[in-house]
Amino acid sequence: MEQIQLTGPHGPKPKKTTVSRLGVYAFLFSAAVFFCIPLYVMLITSLKGMPEIRLGELFSLPGDPSFAAWVKAWGEACSGVECNGIQTGFWNSVKITIPSVAISIILGSINGYALSFWRFKGSNLLFGLLLFGAFVPFQVVIFPLIIFLREVGLYGSLTGIILIHTIFGMPIMTLLFRNYFSSLPDELFKAARVDGANFWQIFFQIMMPLSIPVTVVAVILQTTGIWNDYLLGLIFAGRENLPMTVQLNNIVATTFGVREYNVNMAATILTALVPLAIYLLSGKYFVRGIAAGAVKG
Amino acid sequence: MEETMVTSAKVSKPRRTKRVQISSLLASAPMAIVAIGVFVVCVGYSVVLSFTKSRLFPNFNWVGLDQYERLWGTSRWIVSVENLFLYGVLFIALCLVSGFFMAVFLDQKVRFESGFRTLFLYPYAMSLVVTGLVWQWMMEPSLGLQNVVQRMGWESFEFAPLVDPQYAIYGVLIAAVWQSSGLVMALMLAGLRGIDGEIWKAARVDGIPTWRTYLFIVLPMMRPVMITSVVLLAVGVVRVYDLIVAQTGGGPGMSTEMPAKFVIDHITARGNVGLGMAAATMMLLPVLLVIGPWIYREYVRPTKH
Numbered sequence: 001m002e003q004i005q006l007t008g009p010h011g012p013k014p015k016k017t018t019v020s021r022l023g024v025y026a027f028l029f030s031a032a033v034f035f036c037i038p039l040y041v042m043l044i045t046s047l048k049g050m051p052e053i054r055l056g057e058l059f060s061l062p063g064d065p066s067f068a069a070w071v072k073a074w075g076e077a078c079s080g081v082e083c084n085g086i087q088t089g090f091w092n093s094v095k096i097t098i099p100s101v102a103i104s105i106i107l108g109s110i111n112g113y114a115l116s117f118w119r120f121k122g123s124n125l126l127f128g129l130l131l132f133g134a135f136v137p138f139q140v141v142i143f144p145l146i147i148f149l150r151e152v153g154l155y156g157s158l159t160g161i162i163l164i165h166t167i168f169g170m171p172i173m174t175l176l177f178r179n180y181f182s183s184l185p186d187e188l189f190k191a192a193r194v195d196g197a198n199f200w201q202i203f204f205q206i207m208m209p210l211s212i213p214v215t216v217v218a219v220i221l222q223t224t225g226i227w228n229d230y231l232l233g234l235i236f237a238g239r240e241n242l243p244m245t246v247q248l249n250n251i252v253a254t255t256f257g258v259r260e261y262n263v264n265m266a267a268t269i270l271t272a273l274v275p276l277a278i279y280l281l282s283g284k285y286f287v288r289g290i291a292a293g294a295v296k297g
Numbered sequence: 298m299e300e301t302m303v304t305s306a307k308v309s310k311p312r313r314t315k316r317v318q319i320s321s322l323l324a325s326a327p328m329a330i331v332a333i334g335v336f337v338v339c340v341g342y343s344v345v346l347s348f349t350k351s352r353l354f355p356n357f358n359w360v361g362l363d364q365y366e367r368l369w370g371t372s373r374w375i376v377s378v379e380n381l382f383l384y385g386v387l388f389i390a391l392c393l394v395s396g397f398f399m400a401v402f403l404d405q406k407v408r409f410e411s412g413f414r415t416l417f418l419y420p421y422a423m424s425l426v427v428t429g430l431v432w433q434w435m436m437e438p439s440l441g442l443q444n445v446v447q448r449m450g451w452e453s454f455e456f457a458p459l460v461d462p463q464y465a466i467y468g469v470l471i472a473a474v475w476q477s478s479g480l481v482m483a484l485m486l487a488g489l490r491g492i493d494g495e496i497w498k499a500a501r502v503d504g505i506p507t508w509r510t511y512l513f514i515v516l517p518m519m520r521p522v523m524i525t526s527v528v529l530l531a532v533g534v535v536r537v538y539d540l541i542v543a544q545t546g547g548g549p550g551m552s553t554e555m556p557a558k559f560v561i562d563h564i565t566a567r568g569n570v571g572l573g574m575a576a577a578t579m580m581l582l583p584v585l586l587v588i589g590p591w592i593y594r595e596y597v598r599p600t601k602h
Contacts (some may be wrong), residue, residue, distance in 0.1 A: 024405050031399060032416045038431040038475065039419075045434065056444045057433070118321035125327070126332045128597035137535050140561035143346070143570060144339035170331050199320040223526065224483040230539040231561070243418030245426045249543050251341045252430055258463035261434060272427045276363045279422035280415070286422065287483050290529075 046070060046266035053261050069262035073270060077263050079250035080249070086267045091245030093227055093274075095158060096243055100165035101222040108168065108173025108218065109211060113203050114180035115174070117189050134171035140229060149236065164236045165226050171217055180214040181207065220282045221289035224275040243285025244271050340581065347575040353568035374576060377554045380466055384473075384555075385534040392530055396425035396481025397459045401511055403482070404489045414486070419481035419482065425476065429543030432472035433459065460543055462552035468545055469553055476540075477533065481526045489515065489524035535580060556580050 047065040075085040115127055145164065146155060156161035184207075192202045233243035242250075248271045252264045270292060279286050330475040333406030349366070350358040366372050399417055403410055420428065435441050437458035458468030459528040493513060538557040545553040556576060 013368050021405075025405060026403050026415050027402050028399070028407060031395075031402075032413060035420060035475065035479070038428075038435060041435055042431050053440065056440045058441055058445045058446065107327050110324050114321050114325045114328075120322060120323075123325070124597050126329055126591050129332040129336050130328060130571075131596060132588060133332065134530055135584050136336060136340065137557065137577070137580045137584065139557055140343050140581045141335055141339040143355075143564045143574065143577075144342040144592070145335070146564075148339075167331050167335055170328065170583050174328065182359070199324065224422055228426075230424065230426050230542070235561075235565070245539070246425050248430070249426050252543075257449055261437075261440070264430065265434065268427050270429050272423045275417065275422045275424070287418070287487070289482055290421075290480060 008149060014198065028161065042265045042269055044174045046073075046262055046269055048262050050258070050260060050262060064288070069260070069266040070270070071262045072260075073251075075264035077251045077260075078254050079247050080254060086244060086247055086251060086270055089242060089244035092237070092241045092247075093244040094164065095248075096161055096233065096237065096241065097223060097226045100162045100226050101219060103162065104166045104169035104173050104222055105215065105218045107170060109208075109215070110203065111170070111174040112177025112179075112181050113207055115178045117202070118199065127178070129170045130174055133168075134175065142235060145233065154238075155236070158237070158241050161233060161237040161241060161243075164232050165229070167233065169222055169225070173223070176214060176221070178209060178216055184210065216282075217285050217289045220278055220285050224278055224286075227274050275276070336491055336525070343574050344578050344581070346570055346579045349571050351570035353570065360571070364571045365579075367577070368499075371572075373551050373554055374556070376551045377556045377559045378397070380554060381534070381537075381556055384466055384470055384537070385531070387470055388473050388477075388534055389527060389530045390479045392478045393526060395474065395478045396526065397485050397516075399478070399482040400485035400489055403486055415483050420476045423476065425537075425539035425556070425558045425600065427541040427547075428472050428476045429469075429540045432475070433544045436468050454487060457463060460549060462549045465545055465549060465552045469540060470540060472544060473537070473540060479525045480529065484522050484526050484529075485519065488519045492518060533583065 006118050044060075044062055045053060045058075045064040047067070049064070049066065049068070052063060064108035073085060074087050077085045078084055112128075115123055145167075149160050149163075155164065188206065189202065192206055197205070227243075228242065228245060230245040230249070233241075234246045237243060237246070248267050251267050306418065322563040326522050334549070345357075346355055348359060348361060349356060350360050350363075351564055402411055407413070432474045436443075438444075438460050441457070444452060446456065458464035458471075496514060496518075500514060505514075536557055538561065541547060541553055541555050541558055547554045547558055557580070560573045560577045560580065563569045567573075
């Protein structure tokens, strides 16, 4: 993923396979096994039938692999009294995630730009407060936000949950873009100013095209973050718009008679699929997103 | 607006600066609203409510510190706080140690490095609900890991922490470490790669064994990475809610209750906002004491540039 060519002519001479070398690989392989087990168990359980699961062979491959549990999880599994599967949750998550990601990135980039090049009195203080928001436990602000959204009639609506994700995404997005814009050479901005470009001209014509890499990081960070959210969706989205994670938990918690572990695991995989795909496709950008929350500008 | 600005630019310079300043202020309005409206006013409102008798809806019947007295007399809250400390300390320690080891071993010019990295970090992309549900299934007493090992012949083997109040918190801990230790690995590996190669040459010339170089020279140099990791992990610890709800629901009994869940339960199902807000304020306090001065020093004060 990164351009690290390790076995070049500059390195030390290739050593013989020593005991310590074996130890290194033994450690790495056992760690890899530990990390893989849950994914493996999830996958094979979802491909088995219930009689086979009841045999209690957690790790054995399915004798007759079938996607029946996946079909049921997607379209028929019950959460509470409704039996429409996890598909409603999937589409709700799509409807929540796309606008939330777009709006929070647009606002975050404008904030970061303003904080980097257009400092005004009190802008540092504002940024400090916003940053404090990145660390504040949600629990401290949730109740007042419930009251506020109820007052304006947005509690339990799609607009409401999008607004909430925009609010909670703003600190990290602002930080990300601020750090990026601060790293750009000041001359770029000064030259544009001398040419008479104004706030928005510089933003749209110079800064936006330059910020494509950081925007990719932002999209990955926000999409996985919002898709994986549970608490905010549970509280603010309302019955009609419950995201996939909430529905997943409801499906697993709903027990009429026998627990169908294969259906539960299929629903779990389906929920994990989107962030997992993003992770596998994005590679180094994902890691950059992780570090973004931490690097100071 | 743009038109006037371009033309007026030639006439008077100070005026142009003023105008443009206004559009920068306008652009910053959403930020100001969120920063002040949410992270000051809402937080303040929560704290104020903690001094009132609010039940399902907020009211302003002042009761002083009554809610705090009640809070610290509530066994569920005490258990939650104890759990948080136990879980938090072990979680951070285990993630740091395993993350550091994974990074160091990956830094040994191994083959398939990016493959290993991808495997170590993928759980971090998954939601805590997914994490909780998978581990709940694997820790199922009659069909899960315990059963498999017992069938292999080790009949006294016991691994079903989630049904035992004494060990349930460790079951949650395993799932959490599985999900997050890759994060530390990624940060530490980046840190290791940033270390000057001269250091290694010098250590080799002096004949210092590799493990000692890592422990006594490289590790102290990675202090910033460690701090970053601890901060990110700690934020996750205080917020832990999804994992608990999915994996144990706080049980068995109260054995895996956490402060974050205490607050949510009290402002929703239990309809005791005053008490919930007192608990939320208690959660805010350590964050404020640790993060507040750091933010002020790093970001607010340096206005010179």
